[in-house]
Amino acid sequence: MSVPEIKNGKAGNSFLRTLKKFFALQEVSIMLPVLVLIIIAISLNPNFVNPLNLATIGRRMSMWGLIAIGEALIIMTGNFDISVGAMVAFINVFFCVAATTWHLPLVIAILLSISLAVALSTISGLIVVKLKINSFLTTIAMLFICKGLAKTMTNARPVPIAPAQGSDLFLRIGQSEPLAMSWTFFLFILLIIIFQIILKKSAYGRKLYATGDNANVARLAGVNTDLIKLSTFIISGVLIGSASVLLIAKEAVGNANYGSGWELSAIAAVAIGGISLIGGAGSMVGLIIGVIMMQCMSNILVLLQINQHMQSILLGTIMILATVFDVKRRNRILGKID
């Protein structure tokens, strides 16, 4: 297209075709509402495009965005994890207690926290896969368990990490702002790219989609669906553990209230990003758009001084609408007439 000399009909056609193809991409159709949202935000309050504000959006979204990646993978295989927020609450205080109260070296505390997150997530995954308990019920139970543990560990009081050995450097890394962003932000972008490639190009990705689309068919085709499902829980555990540690690096204080509502943000971002809540479809590009949109939305609500709590009403509505479209699309594909 960049060569201006070839301006015959053929090139024009192919340009149109490319354009059509481009707009047919699901990710693009999700992008439009984001653009509309941003335009509305700018016209209502020009401060929205203030670089400082944009950087804040970037830093804020990367933290729970990490968790949304794991959630997206779990949802793609047809499961749900509602315990992610509560797990962050537990792991972040566990990390602080391990480093400060138990005087463990920081590296050990970090590794221990991440392993614990993986262990908890794996337990959820095993219960879902092996005992065949519905993932909603399993992870709501896990939510109770983690919330209880987080509060028991701290008596619901904040735990600072500061006196722990080596916490100076740790906090400097966590609070530094390379290019006005945070290291978490770059990690988030990197992981989005890596998982996008894994999903689209690797055998694992194809198996993951197959499992989510129809687990029985996938199993008959020789996919170890149990292992795929379990693996998404394990990946999610690693991400939850890392996010909890990074959260402490930024905040310097552990708190059993951190992470509350993150499951809501993550699942809403997944739904907005065009990832099927029933499983089997979606991409990481969609997810990042969903994450950006979610963060912009809460930012706009603040800028416009709208009641913050309107957000959960909005998110519930979005979740239902996304599922309605998803179900309709599926029925169309399957040619079901109801």
Add this chain to the structure above:
Amino acid sequence: MNTEINNVQEKKKSGSFLSKIFSVQEVGILIPLIVLVLLFYFINNAFLSAPNVFSILKVLAFYGIVAVGETLLILGGDIDISVGSVAGFGAVFSTFLMMKFNCFGLLNTPYEWIGVIGFMIITMAVCSLVGFLNAFLIVDIKLPAFITTIATMWAVRGAIMVVTNGNPIYPLPKFFMDTIGTNAQIPITKIGGETLGISLPFILFILLVVVFEVVLRRTKFGRNIYATGSNREVAKLAGINTRKVRYMNFIILAMLASLSGMLVAAFTRQGYPPIGDGWEMLIIAGCAIGGIALAGGYGSLIGTLIGVFIMNIVNTGLVMVGINTFLQQTVQGIIILIAVYADILRRNRKVLS
């Protein structure tokens, strides 16, 4: 295993009274209940003291009222996890309306009750709309029940915060706090100047269990619920209007949930926004412990009654035994998992036999 076979043989042979009793599923759940009560009693004798018993009965009734509705819904093959939010919304919305409109301008007059009852009915009507919405999305648009009700759960929780801005609503009308709340009880004993008795919610709970147990066993609507839950397609082919049954279940549940929330508000003397937080799991766990098949079609309200008792006795018992209050949540989570797994084991055994 052996005793089970013996039981069956005995029943076949003589049908003796005792074996009949033990073959009823509810009796099987009664045993852990009795064991738990005795266990907590031996650890801490205060567990069976009058104030504690009456307080357990009062608290469990709030969950129990919702559990009756949830049982009907689960028997009909659906599930709803938005009940906690709906209860909370009932609590804050009714109290908000009462104070906003001064009970139709009758606040602090002898006719205050008209406003209180009026707004309670209005709130139940509004909450039944949430049930209707859930039913519409799940029954007619055929969305997965879990995704839908978790979305409504979050949306309604948001609505609670929008109404209250996160602040409790008080003071409330005297009639609401006293006549419906603290004073509404049948006095039994008097300890330390405090009258203890059977509270209104508990009476209501038992009444609901009895009424709906009769409805389930003796009426066409009840039989239709079981039929819809055990096999929807077959029920449809048999001419049952499964759509109507499921709509009714969702609406009954939402109304009972809002009623329960309002009763909590009356007893705690404020419209407290976190009312109902986490109820859904306690209630579903209570149903599962009570032997209600989570896949639908099997179970009874007597089972739910016992299940609700067990959940609440464990809660209170843990406090009395001296376990950290925060750890209770963790124990609840583990109980939920065990209850749900027991349900799956039961189902598998039924399929095998």
